[in-house]
Amino acid sequence: MKLAAGYKAFWEAAHKNYPQQMSSDGLLDQWGMFEAIKNVVNADHSDRFAKPSERDWMISIYPWTFDKRSTKVGALAKTYKGLIFLKTPFDIALYPRLIWELQPRTILELGSYQGGSALWFADNMSVLCELTGEVHSFDLHTECIHDDARKHPLISFHQVDLSDVNNFDEDLLKTLPHPWLVIDDAHVKIFSTFSYLNNFLVSGDYYVIEDNPVRANKTIIDGFELIERSGFLIDTYYTDSFGANLTCAPNAWLRKS
Numbered sequence: 117m118k119l120a121a122g123y124k125a126f127w128e129a130a131h132k133n134y135p136q137q138m139s140s141d142g143l144l145d146q147w148g149m150f151e152a153i154k155n156v157v158n159a160d161h162s163d164r165f166a167k168p169s170e171r172d173w174m175i176s177i178y179p180w181t182f183d184k185r186s187t188k189v190g191a192l193a194k195t196y197k198g199l200i201f202l203k204t205p206f207d208i209a210l211y212p213r214l215i216w217e218l219q220p221r222t223i224l225e226l227g228s229y230q231g232g233s234a235l236w237f238a239d240n241m242s243v244l245c246e247l248t249g250e251v252h253s254f255d256l257h258t259e260c261i262h263d264d265a266r267k268h269p270l271i272s273f274h275q276v277d278l279s280d281v282n283n284f285d286e287d288l289l290k291t292l293p294h295p296w297l298v299i300d301d302a303h304v305k306i307f308s309t310f311s312y313l314n315n316f317l318v319s320g321d322y323y324v325i326e327d328n329p330v331r332a333n334k335t336i337i338d339g340f341e342l343i344e345r346s347g348f349l350i351d352t353y354y355t356d357s358f359g360a361n362l363t364c365a366p367n368a369w370l371r372k373s
């Protein structure tokens with residue numbers, strides 16, 4: 117409901133006030149807008165959640181291949197407030213919708229890099245969430261994190277070697293408020309990390325695994341069987357918003373049932 121509320125309001129106001137403009141050649145249906153509106157309205161009602169075993173692994177385009185198209189003006193340059201920010205344009209459009217819909221109290225980011233993405237998540241949270249949230253970002257190479265990210269009041273950076281889940285601070289994880297949005301962008305032992313963090317996740321929490329699922333090899337397929345057995349479903353609203361799996365996290369916008 118949350119995602120489609122604005123679309124529904126527009127649909128009703130336009131029908132009520134400008135019915136003559138609602139035909140296919142009307143001024144309010146420019147370039148097939150209605151088709152897009154219908155899709156968004158349906159997003160809240162349809163079979164939006166899918167089991168990993170029911171999905172194929174085809175990807176429309178892997179968004180990172182856009183890197184290979186050079187743009188001198190840096191139209192695809194990955195920065196946020198001057199810091200390195202390694203997200204694709206599609207995912208930059210998707211995460212704010214999920215943050216708005218989920219209203220996470222905690223974002224756990226695995227892989228901080230320069231802190232640009234944590235800064236972006238924290239800024240998005242502060243604008244989109246009604247209750248104040250926290251970003252906890254984990255990385256081994258924390259000396260690379262920029263002061264502009266460190267000084268954000270909602271962000272905590274943690275130096276952790278993610279190759280061993282025993283390095284997580286269990287006491288911290290137990291206290292972090294839900295809903296959680298976990299983003300694995302570290303690419304280290306992704307399924308053992310998932311299994312470990314799942315002990316702390318509750319129904320409704322989200323877990324996004326960036327990049328690794330693109331390969332769809334045996335390790336990934338086996339890992340997604342584990343994810344399915346653990347009661348997670350793929351939220352196709354996010355994976356398929358711009359075309360089937362047009363995201364750096366194909367089949368990997370996961371919601372705990």
Ligand SMILES: C[S@@+](CC[C@H](N)C(=O)[O-])C[C@H]1O[C@@H](n2cnc3c(N)ncnc32)[C@H](O)[C@@H]1O
Binds near residue numbers: 202278301302
């Ligand atoms: C793709 S970058 C993260 C990008 C960042 N989230 C962004 O969107 O801008 C991956 C990060 O994983 C970290 N990393 C790699 N191996 C790690 C390990 N064993 N433990 C913790 N962090 C690790 C690297 O230091 C690097 O900062």
